[in-house]
Amino acid sequence: MVLPSTAGTEPRKITINDVAKSAGVSRQTVSRALNDKDEIDVDTKQRVLDAARALGYRPSRFARGLVRQDTMTIGLVIPDLLNPFFTEVAAAALEAARARGWQVVVYDTGDRAEEELGTLQVISSQVDAVIGYFSCPESELEKFTRGMPVVLIGREQRTRFSAITIDGAEGVHAAVAHLVARGHTRIGMLDHHTRAEPSIRHEWFTTAARAHGVDPGLVVGANQTADGGGAALKAMLAAHPDVTAVFTFNDIIALGALREARRLGRNVPHELAVIGFDGLQLGALVEPPLTSVALDTRGLGALAIEQVARLLSGTEALAADELVVRAELRLSGSA
Amino acid sequence: MVLPSTAGTEPRKITINDVAKSAGVSRQTVSRALNDKDEIDVDTKQRVLDAARALGYRPSRFARGLVRQDTMTIGLVIPDLLNPFFTEVAAAALEAARARGWQVVVYDTGDRAEEELGTLQVISSQVDAVIGYFSCPESELEKFTRGMPVVLIGREQRTRFSAITIDGAEGVHAAVAHLVARGHTRIGMLDHHTRAEPSIRHEWFTTAARAHGVDPGLVVGANQTADGGGAALKAMLAAHPDVTAVFTFNDIIALGALREARRLGRNVPHELAVIGFDGLQLGALVEPPLTSVALDTRGLGALAIEQVARLLSGTEALAADELVVRAELRLSGSA
DNA sequence: TTGAAAGCGGTACCAG
DNA sequence: CTGGTACCGCTTTCAA
Numbered sequence: 001m002v003l004p005s006t007a008g009t010e011p012r013k014i015t016i017n018d019v020a021k022s023a024g025v026s027r028q029t030v031s032r033a034l035n036d037k038d039e040i041d042v043d044t045k046q047r048v049l050d051a052a053r054a055l056g057y058r059p060s061r062f063a064r065g066l067v068r069q070d071t072m073t074i075g076l077v078i079p080d081l082l083n084p085f086f087t088e089v090a091a092a093a094l095e096a097a098r099a100r101g102w103q104v105v106v107y108d109t110g111d112r113a114e115e116e117l118g119t120l121q122v123i124s125s126q127v128d129a130v131i132g133y134f135s136c137p138e139s140e141l142e143k144f145t146r147g148m149p150v151v152l153i154g155r156e157q158r159t160r161f162s163a164i165t166i167d168g169a170e171g172v173h174a175a176v177a178h179l180v181a182r183g184h185t186r187i188g189m190l191d192h193h194t195r196a197e198p199s200i201r202h203e204w205f206t207t208a209a210r211a212h213g214v215d216p217g218l219v220v221g222a223n224q225t226a227d228g229g230g231a232a233l234k235a236m237l238a239a240h241p242d243v244t245a246v247f248t249f250n251d252i253i254a255l256g257a258l259r260e261a262r263r264l265g266r267n268v269p270h271e272l273a274v275i276g277f278d279g280l281q282l283g284a285l286v287e288p289p290l291t292s293v294a295l296d297t298r299g300l301g302a303l304a305i306e307q308v309a310r311l312l313s314g315t316e317a318l319a320a321d322e323l324v325v326r327a328e329l330r331l332s333g334s335a
Numbered sequence: 336m337v338l339p340s341t342a343g344t345e346p347r348k349i350t351i352n353d354v355a356k357s358a359g360v361s362r363q364t365v366s367r368a369l370n371d372k373d374e375i376d377v378d379t380k381q382r383v384l385d386a387a388r389a390l391g392y393r394p395s396r397f398a399r400g401l402v403r404q405d406t407m408t409i410g411l412v413i414p415d416l417l418n419p420f421f422t423e424v425a426a427a428a429l430e431a432a433r434a435r436g437w438q439v440v441v442y443d444t445g446d447r448a449e450e451e452l453g454t455l456q457v458i459s460s461q462v463d464a465v466i467g468y469f470s471c472p473e474s475e476l477e478k479f480t481r482g483m484p485v486v487l488i489g490r491e492q493r494t495r496f497s498a499i500t501i502d503g504a505e506g507v508h509a510a511v512a513h514l515v516a517r518g519h520t521r522i523g524m525l526d527h528h529t530r531a532e533p534s535i536r537h538e539w540f541t542t543a544a545r546a547h548g549v550d551p552g553l554v555v556g557a558n559q560t561a562d563g564g565g566a567a568l569k570a571m572l573a574a575h576p577d578v579t580a581v582f583t584f585n586d587i588i589a590l591g592a593l594r595e596a597r598r599l600g601r602n603v604p605h606e607l608a609v610i611g612f613d614g615l616q617l618g619a620l621v622e623p624p625l626t627s628v629a630l631d632t633r634g635l636g637a638l639a640i641e642q643v644a645r646l647l648s649g650t651e652a653l654a655a656d657e658l659v660v661r662a663e664l665r666l667s668g669s670a
Numbered sequence: 671t672t673g674a675a676a677g678c679g680g681t682a683c684c685a686g
Numbered sequence: 687c688t689g690g691t692a693c694c695g696c697t698t699t700c701a702a
Contacts, residue, residue, distance in 0.1 A: 013404070015679055026689045031681060041687060056482045061460055062404075063679030065397035066694045069348070071461065073396075073440075081426040082616070084419070091416040094443050103461060105408075106441045108429050125396055126406065126438060147391040226620055255620050262622050281417070285561055285590050286621050287597050350695055361673050366697060376671060398695035401678045 014057045023051035034059065073103040074308060075123045077132030079111040083224065083252060085278045085297065086133070089153070092301025093131060100309065107132075111224075120144035129312055131304045149311035151304045156200045162307050164300060164323045168277065169204045171293035171327035175247055175275045176208035178291075178329060184245040184273060187214050190232040190257060192249040193221025201249055201277060218243060222253045229256025230263075237264070245273035245335065251280040251292055258286060258334060273335035277327070288333025295327045349392045358386035369394065408438040409643060410458045412467030414446040418559065418587060420613045420632065421468070424488070427636025428466060435644065442467075446559075455479035464647055466639045484646035486639045491535045497642050499635060499658045503612065504539045506628035506662035510582055510610045511543035513626075513664060519580040519608060522549055525567040525592060527584040528556025536584055536612060553578060557588045564591025565598075572599070580608035580670065586615040586627055593621055593669060608670035612662070623668025630662045 020027040025048060032040045033048035051057075065071055076093055078086040090106060097104045105127055109115040116136045121144055123130060129149040134141055138159055141150065152163040179187055187209060191202045202219065209216035218240050222232030229248060233256070236243055248254040254276030258268060266272045268288055276283065279294020303323065310317045355362040360383060367375045368383035386392075400406050411428055413421040425441060432439045440462055444450040451471045456479055458465060464484040469476055473494055476485065487498040514522055522544060526537045537554065544551035553575050557567030564583060568591070571578055583589040589611030593603060601607045603623055611618060614629020638658065645652045 013679095017679080027679090028681080028690085029688060032688090035681085039687060044687080053482065058482055059460070060401065060679050061408075061462070062397045062400035063694090064460060064681080066395065066401055066679080066696090067681045069397075069694080081422055081429065084422075087416055087419075087422050090441075091443060094416065094441065095445075098443075101457075103440050103457075105438050106425075106429065108426060108433075110430075122436075122438075125394065125399060127396075147388065147393055259620060259622070282617070282620075285594060285617075287594070348695095352695080362696080363674085363698085364672060367672090370697085374671065379671080395695050398678090399697080401680090401695080402697045404678080 013060075014055050016057070016059065018055055019048065019052045019057045022055060023048045071103065072100070072129075072312070073105060073127045074305070075105050075107060075127035075130045075132070077107045077109060077116070077119055077123070077130060077134065079109050079133050079135075080224075081106070081108045084280050084282050085250065085252070088280065088297035089301045089304075092298040093305055094301075095298075096302040096305035100305070102305075111135075117144075124148065129308045131308060149308055151307045151311070153300065153304060162311065162317060162323060163320070164303055164307070164325060165320070166295060166300075166327060167324050168201060168293055168295075168327040169207070171329050172201065172204040172247070172277075173208040173211065174329040175291075175293050175335075176205070176212055176214065178331070179245045179247075179273055179275070179335060180212045180214065182245075182273065182335070185214060186218065186240065186243045187245045187247065188218035188220065188236045188240060188243040189216075190222045190229060190236065190246055190248040190253050191219050192224050192253070199249060205247055222249065222256075224250065224252055226252055226256035226259065229253030230260035231256075233257040233260045234264075244271070245275070247275045247277075249277060251276035251278040251283050251290060254290055254292065254334075255282070255286060258288075258290065269333065269335050275329075275335045279327070279330055283332065291332040291335040292330055293327045294330040296325055300325045348395075349390050351392070351394065353390055354383065354387045354392045357390060358383045406438065407435070407464075407647070408440060408462045409640070410440050410442060410462035410465045410467070412442045412444060412451070412454055412458070412465060412469065414444050414468050414470075415559075416441070416443045419615045419617050420585065420587070423615065423632035424636045424639075427633040428640055429636075430633075431637040431640035435640070437640075446470075452479075459483065464643045466643060484643055486642045486646070488635065488639060497646065497652060497658060498655070499638055499642070499660060500655070501630060501635075501662060502659050503536060503628055503630075503662040504542065506664050507536065507539040507582070507612075508543040508546065509664040510626075510628050510670075511540070511547055511549065513666070514580045514582075514608055514610070514670060515547045515549065517580075517608065517670070520549060521553065521575065521578045522580045522582065523553035523555065523571045523575060523578040524551075525557045525564060525571065525581055525583040525588050526554050527559050527588070534584060540582055557584065557591075559585065559587055561587055561591035561594065564588035565595035566591075568592040568595045569599075579606070580610070582610045582612075584612060586611035586613040586618050586625060589625055589627065589669075590617070590621060593623075593625065604668065604670050610664075610670045614662070614665050618667070626667040626670040627665055628662045629665040631660055635660045 016027045016030050020030045033045040107119045124144050131151045150161045152161050155163045189205045206216040220232045220236045222228040261268050261272050276292040279292045283290030351362045351365050355365045368380040442454045459479045466486045485496045487496050490498045524540045541551040555567045555571045557563040596603050596607050611625050611627040614627045618625030
């Protein structure tokens, strides 16, 4: 929170008064010169501008913000900027925010709970609203956001906050249906295992599998990285050698599984079918291109900003059933 | 810049005075309660907190920032958040900034010059320093940053600003040497073609090729996307069917080329060797894994933040020759 | 423990 | 065209 002491060299902050004094005018005149007002003599203006430059003066954004209340800053909290899914969402949010002239401060929590709390602490006095993925308990969230608009993303539990939910039930059902139609009967799932509870994506899978008379019990946990996905596939095949298809928690895991399959010499999709979740652009780069239950990440980001706008303006906020992003099966080469 | 008018509903901003009145105390007491000072009666504190909550009060970050000058905000301007290279740099910068307790506002210019200017305009009154990729003329930069610390990244030309440069001469030399050692004599380059001038990476390639007695003239421009890389490879092979190896402007282009090679049925690396530039983590996901002239993106981000810190504190800034990130050949499967 | 007053660094609205 | 004055909303002395 506090700035590291800067070796005593700290050149006292130059204010508008210093410039005024140096140019021999009043601060209002300085203000006029700097803001390009026309009620000012050209020479005076030049003199002021010169003085300002000479002193290295820069107006305080706080003082300015205080008097002209026209800046909106949104905090975007994501667990991992290196995960393309979050990057895609962030890019969309940035774009939607820019369209409204808003700033976006990005916070990367590194998927660590402590960082989440630390971030929340800092953020609450830095932004006008928060959009984010949080795994911390709602009570903590509440504590730090004190009446600030908050839009959660991908939080499944019921919550007091606005939350954009992802509905993948149909998409996952379609994915399983597709696999079954291709003759697969032993379908595994590479779930994530970073959270305490089994994921809702896992529930969707279970439901879909049951609906198709497939054993839903072949589950292995995976870290949300490509390496994690590879390791999980290995574990899966070791535990259940008869598995011929896997559905994964997300595309990153799927890509890792794809790579591992290559290493193991299992042809995809013929000897092993892989279906991911998220629909990342990245999926198109590998061979075979990844089949995935795809999400509209752009829409997601835009929706979050839209809801923040409503919350902020007092306009009627979108209801929970309007804050849903549906995922749908996008067929490609890997299954 | 200006907030959209919000349907007249605009509930006048609640200030500390409102809370004070509502709780029947003075505003200093409110301040104490909210900032967890201990010189306050427990009951009073609770009463104030309740009142604040009831009114939905949130302190103005501007007013607070004005009086406690302890928040540093850095603007990070990048051309495309969806390009993993910039994401990696951004992630590193975010991390380094967080270590200092600084905020980072991310701006995505979409690689458009107009957006760059618009961003600069906005940014100048919103942040304390700027780190970024800019393609606009230095004069424009200067105009909008008025004495604010600026650290440029990847700008080759000489500049008045601090600039972190990328030195890939040796790395590219090593790449070409490697290809030549493998027997390649016809080596093409997929350069970018979004900028007016040929890239410095192209110059490195030319120099390295000449040094090895290889024709440096086989160049095709590519958009900085995977599709662009694919198209460029196609064009390259059409124009020069005898090319057996390509060096690309960056990894994204290389990945596209890799995919195109697969589509064309050309085995990599045996029938076509591919070497990228950047060393993205992403390169490890494809088959064969991408050989690349790799950059330390984390180091780059950290270096930028370090320089900003020095500029900001008046500590002696790093000289140009200390602001260099060297790229080196990282061998993998594609060449 | 609480309150009054003095800024923080600007901008806006008046006079002159 | 310029300067005086009154804030913006909050924190920090300093008294009470």
